[in-house]
Amino acid sequence: MGYLILPTMMKGNYAPSAPLANPDVRTTARSYYELLKVPSTASMEEIRMAWKKEVALLLSDGIGDMDKLEVINVAYETLADPQTRIDYDAEGETSLNFDSKLAISRDLFHEGLRPLSGPRQRPRRTRDIIHPISVTLEDLYKGKFATFSITRNIICKQCNGEGGINRDINICTTCGGEGATGAFREGRKLHSVCVACSGEGVLTSFRDECPICRGKKVVPVPTTMRARIEKGMEHGQRLALIGEGDQAPGADIGDVVILLQQETHPRFKRTGNNLHTKVEVDLLTALVGGKISVDHLNARVLSFALGGGEVTKKDGILKVIHNQGMPVYRKPGEFGDLYINFSITFPDRVEGRSVQLLRDALGPTHSMVEEDAFVEEVSLAEPEKGQGEEEGPDCNHQ
């Protein structure tokens, strides 16, 4: 797959928890190719060289714009992986509608959220839009672009966010248009800002409510957005699309905060960077060994040899395959481990010639009866459905 290791000079600064210098990084580049200054036909090697050059350039000033670095790394990681590059090329053009803002999905998981519409924020900022999106474990393994739709408030174009049309402007009667009111105190005239007109001197009113927003100053608009799910991201992680949230007159625009919700996977469980799976081995393979294969999350099939007698218990022999777990978030080339719990499936029945062959191969059987015991011959039967089941959680017969 050609995973890439970051040059060591970057590693120190690359921890996700590192404070980022400029939270509202913007770039004028309109694609990852433009960002790396390569044509869209560039070869892997050209992309790699361009990335190294951009990183070196960024770090050469001694300060290093970590946000820019992050975006450049995201661009590189996307284009350096043939599969994500194909995905990007297929979908990437549509992302140019993003007001030239590229991949500014900021990692909030490791930074903590800034307070949502906290009190006394200046200037006022609209509430973040929290948007949960459902992702598969495959998505988190491979990374992808997630497209989703939200409805956000946009300042009404009809009334420019004023809520009314047909404006009336009148001189403020409280201050007579001066914007200030005076009062005599201790023989001196003191001026204070007119409360009625906020010092404007005029009062603006509208004869009619805006027919588009009906006086609300904003209109809800369905908007399609895209966010990049990076390899190794996890359930509960939040990423922000900075300044893509609700608009409101006189307020900064809040963010759209994406909350990743991982669907339960039928075959894999994840803990941290490790994966856990179960493999059922038939009795013969357990006894004599054989080739086992496990389908991974990105269409690869892992194949390995299982030695005879390695799986000796019916349930629960745990083995590990190193570096076949989840990709480590923002550490290209690093992976967790894959734990495999082997269990044995017994054949439904053994008949005919096989019985004698097994006897010859595995015998003799152990007699469980002591020699001088009083023996009564009985027979086994199938119980009636639902009959004879053990009750209560504490029942633990051998």
Ligand SMILES: [Zn+2]
């Ligand atoms: Zn006034």
Ligand SMILES: [Zn+2]
């Ligand atoms: Zn309006």
